[in-house]
Amino acid sequence: MVRRNEEAAQLLQEYADLLAITGGDAFKARAYEKAARAIGGHPTDIATLDPAGLREIPGVGRSIAEKVTEYLRTGHVPLIEEARQTVPPGVRELMAIPGLGPKKAMVLHQELQVSSVDELLGAIHRERLRDLRGFGPKSEESILRGIAMMQKAGGRILLGAAMDIAERIVADLAGVTGCEGCAYAGSLRRMRETIGDIDVLVAAGDPGPFMTAFTELPYTAEVIAHGPKKTSVRTTKGLQVDLRVLPPDSWGAGLQYFTGSKAHNIRVREIAVRQKMKLSEYGLFHARSGKKITSGTEEEIYARLGxxxxxxxxxxxxxxxxxxxxxxxxxxxxxxDIRGDLHTHTDLTDGLAPLEDMAAAAAARGYSYYAVTDHAPDLVMQRMTDEKMLAQRERVRALDGRYGRMRLLHGTELNIGPDGDVDWPPEFLAGFDLCVASVHSHFRQSPRELTRRLIRACENPYVSIIGHPTTRRIGRRPPLDADFDAVFEACARTGTALEINGHPDRLDLGDEDILRAKRYGVKFAVDSDAHATLHLAHMRFGVGTAQRGWLTGDDIINTWPLQRLRRFLREGRRRTGG
DNA sequence: GCCGTTTTCGGCCCGACTGTTTTCAGTCG
Incomplete structure (x- = not known):
């Protein structure tokens, strides 16, 4: 069953953007934004809710519930469609550039008739922006930097979004009669952080019904190629998906071939050639006779190559x-192997779900322990206070034991300030079971300052985990320009774990950094950073990233039994390394 | 547009940074 929540959330977010661009009531725009977020993170499929049920979602009132109901029934909301007519689609596209908000996007459109990223690049190169009020040489520079960040992704989409659509397609095609196997392959199966296009494989005797079903899927917008062996479509979101139907006895060879990477396959084929064999998407063959050796499973193919x-x-x-x-x-x-999540939020700060719901959802995942780590006071907009945090601790202690064998831990996500200080003094920090510490601001300090700042956080005895260590956001914000080798060394020395944040926007640390960090003997924590019950599932992307960094359970503190984890946290409080 | 132990109006996450300005608007977390 496909949830309609994401569609509705996107629509409401679009309307919020349109209101902001056209200079409508900022609070109204924010109300739509808030409702979009709440609906996107709501655990119940909104298609099953009536207007009264919708209004129980925080931030959804009479007006938004009506619009959502209308959308679910007819697929349209006239008011939003009218608003869409007043703003060229390219203007919203401009807002995706870091540093460009609704106001500046609208000025660019009204003054320079710019309505796409390409037109904006042209205008910058002709130095048209400098004459605009509120723009100058620095803004040109920062816009160019932002566009470069976006284009580095090169039309690739984030792992999480690609996984959503791929799993729907696989589920739909697996239901077609005659399906003997269906899976996604390619960079998605390798869990790369961004995905260029999705490869889906089907094993079946007769490709026809699959090719037809594929072109008729609801999210197919355009058929790019339609043949007996391969069909390519573009989805409504512009993503290319290739479907290949293989004879069932070629399944393993096809899966191996289309999973890649290209470089890996070249190496594997070299091994085949040295052994007088030939490997293709159809199977492993004797080079001379051309006789097939095996093709049914990946295991058999790899095994035959030793x-x-x-x-x-x-x-x-x-x-x-x-x-x-x-x-x-x-x-x-x-x-x-994951026994618990060590970085999660509740509605006490910017999460969507109350503590009880988050804990229940964590227990349903079979965790042995679960840490609640809401934001600390220095992230001012979250309005955290000592009293609120201590009251939450009481609730955590009271609830502990009510979720079967799962134990609740009370933690916090501290802010690493510009000097490397964190929100609370040692006496207060000592009351937490664990502290994650992360950078949330001042991203553009000098490499020297950033490195010192991160190392100081590691040296704080109460900091057990550095959250999303590079603070990159894929395609949006570059990693901190710090000397991470020095940071990794400090983590190893002070017994501070590095987070592998599983949010698909972050995946931080990324695979390359993990490989580097592991050489220093650092331990890791794979976390979801969930802000809603559903986001606990982002753990899978963190685990995929950890795998890409060659990590074993022993490297990862939240695969350990609680006793060993507690020992690690205690040890870390003794070793400041200073 | 949402919300309510301030309850049908009048608030709404708030402060800092950036680059522009010559006192501040826009953007971000």
């Missing part, structure tokens, strides 16, 4: 073949 099966997340030609040949592939962490 290799163990290599997990897709390792298939990047980063030494996995050599390690496999030596029998030294790591025993990668799996999602089932």
């Amino acid at each position: 290799l163990p099966w290599i997990p897709p997340t390792l298939r990047e030609d980063r030494g996995e073949i050599a390690a496999a040949l030596r029998g030294e592939l790591p025993r990668l962490v799996a999602e089932e």
